[in-house]
Amino acid sequence: MEGKNIPPLITLTAAMIACVFCLFHRATLxxxxxxxxxxxxxxxIIGRIVQKVVVKINxxxxxxxxxxxxxxxxxxxxxxxxxxxAGTEEESPEGQEEIQEAEDAVPEExxxxx
Numbered sequence: 001m002e003g004k005n006i007p008p009l010i011t012l013t014a015a016m017i018a019c020v021f022c023l024f025h026r027a028t029l030x031x032x033x034x035x036x037x038x039x040x041x042x043x044x045i046i047g048r049i050v051q052k053v054v055v056k057i058n059x060x061x062x063x064x065x066x067x068x069x070x071x072x073x074x075x076x077x078x079x080x081x082x083x084x085x086a087g088t089e090e091e092s093p094e095g096q097e098e099i100q101e102a103e104d105a106v107p108e109e110x111x112x113x114x
Contacts, residue, residue: 003054007047014043 018039022032 002058003051006051006054007044010047010050011040011044015040 015036018036019032022035027035
């Protein structure tokens with residue numbers, strides 16, 4: 001549905017310009033009608049092509065945005081999972097022993113430096 005007003009907008013704008021052009025050049029009514037009809041048909045086709053291009057660009061942009069959003073959600077889920085795994089390792093008895101050993105080593109190293 002996006003861009004559904006593009007072809008009529010382009011067509012009517014071109015027809016208005018063609019009418020003004022014909023008025024300035026004092027064209028006859030029949031030739032003005034022929035010119036405006038041809039201009040409207042031509043610019044309606046051009047408007048349809050422009051509409052298809054605009055819709056395709058919008059669709060591609062939406063798909064790219066959805067893909068980026070999906071990737072960021074997956075990355076956040078992986079980071080959260082890694083944090084949870086790191087949190088469970090710290091809570092394990094082996095992890096607690098390693099932390100305790102590291103804390104004990106810090107005062108001994110400070111005493112040796114003095």
